[in-house]
Amino acid sequence: MRIELQEELDQLNAHLQEEGEYVLRALRGALNALRVGDAELADEVIAFDDEVDRRAAEIERQVELLIARQTPVATDLRQALAVLHINIHLERMADLCVNIAKISKTARAIHEGSPSVIEGFEEMGSRAEEMTRTALDSFAHRDLGAAESLVALDELIDNGNRRVVGQLAALEGDQHTREWALLMIVVSRCLERIGDNAVDIGEQTAYLVTGDFREFEDASHPSADR
Amino acid sequence: MTMPQTETQPVKIASVGMDTLAATPSSAPEFREVVFGVDNLRVSYSGKPALKDVGMEVYKNAITAFIGPSGCGKSTFIRCFNRTNDLILGAKVEGQVLYHGQDLYAPDVDPVEVRKLIGMVFQKPNPFPKSIYDNVAFGPRVIGMKDSLNERVERALRHAALWDEVKDRLKDNAYGLSGGQQQRLCIARCLAVDPEVILMDEPCSALDPISTSAIEDLMHDLKCEYTIVIVTHNMQQAARVADMTAFFGVEVDDKGHRTGILIEYDTTQRIFTNPTDKRTEGYVTGRFG
Numbered sequence: 001m002r003i004e005l006q007e008e009l010d011q012l013n014a015h016l017q018e019e020g021e022y023v024l025r026a027l028r029g030a031l032n033a034l035r036v037g038d039a040e041l042a043d044e045v046i047a048f049d050d051e052v053d054r055r056a057a058e059i060e061r062q063v064e065l066l067i068a069r070q071t072p073v074a075t076d077l078r079q080a081l082a083v084l085h086i087n088i089h090l091e092r093m094a095d096l097c098v099n100i101a102k103i104s105k106t107a108r109a110i111h112e113g114s115p116s117v118i119e120g121f122e123e124m125g126s127r128a129e130e131m132t133r134t135a136l137d138s139f140a141h142r143d144l145g146a147a148e149s150l151v152a153l154d155e156l157i158d159n160g161n162r163r164v165v166g167q168l169a170a171l172e173g174d175q176h177t178r179e180w181a182l183l184m185i186v187v188s189r190c191l192e193r194i195g196d197n198a199v200d201i202g203e204q205t206a207y208l209v210t211g212d213f214r215e216f217e218d219a220s221h222p223s224a225d226r
Numbered sequence: 227m228t229m230p231q232t233e234t235q236p237v238k239i240a241s242v243g244m245d246t247l248a249a250t251p252s253s254a255p256e257f258r259e260v261v262f263g264v265d266n267l268r269v270s271y272s273g274k275p276a277l278k279d280v281g282m283e284v285y286k287n288a289i290t291a292f293i294g295p296s297g298c299g300k301s302t303f304i305r306c307f308n309r310t311n312d313l314i315l316g317a318k319v320e321g322q323v324l325y326h327g328q329d330l331y332a333p334d335v336d337p338v339e340v341r342k343l344i345g346m347v348f349q350k351p352n353p354f355p356k357s358i359y360d361n362v363a364f365g366p367r368v369i370g371m372k373d374s375l376n377e378r379v380e381r382a383l384r385h386a387a388l389w390d391e392v393k394d395r396l397k398d399n400a401y402g403l404s405g406g407q408q409q410r411l412c413i414a415r416c417l418a419v420d421p422e423v424i425l426m427d428e429p430c431s432a433l434d435p436i437s438t439s440a441i442e443d444l445m446h447d448l449k450c451e452y453t454i455v456i457v458t459h460n461m462q463q464a465a466r467v468a469d470m471t472a473f474f475g476v477e478v479d480d481k482g483h484r485t486g487i488l489i490e491y492d493t494t495q496r497i498f499t500n501p502t503d504k505r506t507e508g509y510v511t512g513r514f515g
Contacts (some may be wrong), residue, residue, distance in 0.1 A: 153441040211500030
């Protein structure tokens, strides 16, 4: 029953997963560009964002059409709305990768870098990749447990962020070093934000599964019941 | 027994005297005046069960929609609220239908009085072959409401959002009106005898989208003063207009007998965003197999 609606929903899910794969590619590219100072790779990541944007716009158009033509309700409606939200989160994650790529080009020109900080980014980057993967899988498989596990993973990336910021604050050196450190704080913040967006995707999975939206983490109510 | 006046005091939901409800809304307001309390209702036609074990409450100044596939007993059920099943040969109603706490099927209750307080609008507009005025005045005349008849007719037509369209041709034959206007005339005819409840059995199924929209707007306006119960095949209509929605399904026994059952009753928001029962989910999403 409702074969066309089901096909369109399946297609939306597939397109969303593809967009997620693009974000993971952008993230890996941005981290590599930062680590080895590869300006060409950074430019590729920046240019690649147009493709992510194009896919995000296409998904948005598909959801709009689906709602207008198929008038989905209940789980179908929640799925369409969740795709719409996740689409925005993925598009923002790709933008954060672009920020890292852009910074990698500037940073290389002013400072050779600190191995321990770059190592910290590698660890945060791996966490961000893992979280993005977990978020996408949790949505694909309607896995509430996996979605909720993102909160603990986010704690790890937040710790990484604090460590890197601590290392950068302790750096001694000239104005170039301080400028470089400021840029690296932004990189750290971008990675941390990618983790936050992955948690937001997990919240959409929970909304799809349970029918009720709730924030897993709330900065204004840190002790809120999870 | 005299039927209670329409101005009754609010009662607690629990006070209608039912031990259990087959379907208690999970998210209905805790305190709201109950107009109908139905418990363990069973309806059969010539001994064959058509509907069984229905229990629910209908709330005042709300629009309650009944949805479900063909043969699920939703039209049978709505007819129990004003005893129009009594008019069907072989129909038998068992269980309890309380109207403001009083049994509608008690021996001393006059069905005609019931149908005055609880009016009904049918699927196809069914005006009498008379003038627009006489259609609306018919009910009041029959039951002796003869004072200020002109004002009564005008008020009913205004409430039915038809006055401006017909005020200059009240003596014209009602058959000259469009389908949508005829249906609003039938609503005016129902309102003319001051009912408390309006039952609507698929009131828009014979109407075009513009007329349907006019009836839906009218229902929205009318619920301030009346309690409305509607049977509809159009799920989106239920989603648009109803405050509460009941989903009925069909149970098939070993011998292939089909009986209507109430599967889920809740706020319309809940039914269309996150229904509790898988069968409701299957129906509202169009995956009912």
